[in-house]
Amino acid sequence: MSQPFxxxxxxxxxxxxxxxxxxxxxxxxxxxxxxxxxxxxxxxxESSQLNALADxxxxxxxxxxxxxxxxxxxxxxxxxxxxxxxxxxxxxxxVEESRAELLAVAREKRLLEKLEERHDEDVAADTAxxxxxxxxxxxxxxxxxxxQRRPNGEVA
Numbered sequence: 001m002s003q004p005f006x007x008x009x010x011x012x013x014x015x016x017x018x019x020x021x022x023x024x025x026x027x028x029x030x031x032x033x034x035x036x037x038x039x040x041x042x043x044x045x046e047s048s049q050l051n052a053l054a055d056x057x058x059x060x061x062x063x064x065x066x067x068x069x070x071x072x073x074x075x076x077x078x079x080x081x082x083x084x085x086x087x088x089x090x091x092x093x094x095v096e097e098s099r100a101e102l103l104a105v106a107r108e109k110r111l112l113e114k115l116e117e118r119h120d121e122d123v124a125a126d127t128a129x130x131x132x133x134x135x136x137x138x139x140x141x142x143x144x145x146x147x148q149r150r151p152n153g154e155v156a
Contacts, residue, residue, distance in 0.1 A: 002127070005119045007112055014109040021105050025098040032091045039084040046077045 005011070053070045056062055 003119075003123050005116045007115060011109070011112040011116060014105065014112050018102070018105045018109050021098070021102040025095070025102050028091065028094050028098045032088070032095050035084065035088045035091050039081065039088055042077060042081045042084055046074065046081065049074055049077065 049070060053067070053074075056066070
């Protein structure tokens with residue numbers, strides 16, 4: 001009869017916890033990628049606006065009202081970029097935290113899996129010992145019966 005692994009439920013829970021943590025990491029990582037994409041878009045808008053302002057200045061057709069509006073827009077973009085940089089940093093910290101939690105859960109699960117493997121090996125070795133002992137006993141009984149018989153096949 002095989003002995004069940006006593007920590008089987010704990011191992012099952014660890015596997016579920018690892019899956020949940022991997023899903024959470026995936027969600028936070030997707031949020032990080034979106035935040036970085038928004039930041040890149042804001043920087044592209046800023047660069048485009050600066051280039052347009054520089055082109056207008058070089059061509060000599062500078063309208064003070066348009067220049068003032070462009071400066072306000074650039075100030076707004078700069079503020080948005082600063083906020084987005086802070087958001088990216090915060091989300092990146094959450095990604096790292098989630099990744100560290102996943103590694104810890106994975107380590108715990110691997111430890112439990114190694115314990116389960118050792119348990120299975122111990123059970124298999126114990127089963128093999130019992131089977132060998134049983135086979136040895138049967139062989140010994142057979143040998144004893146053979147010894148009790150006389151050479152001509154008679155029983156003593």
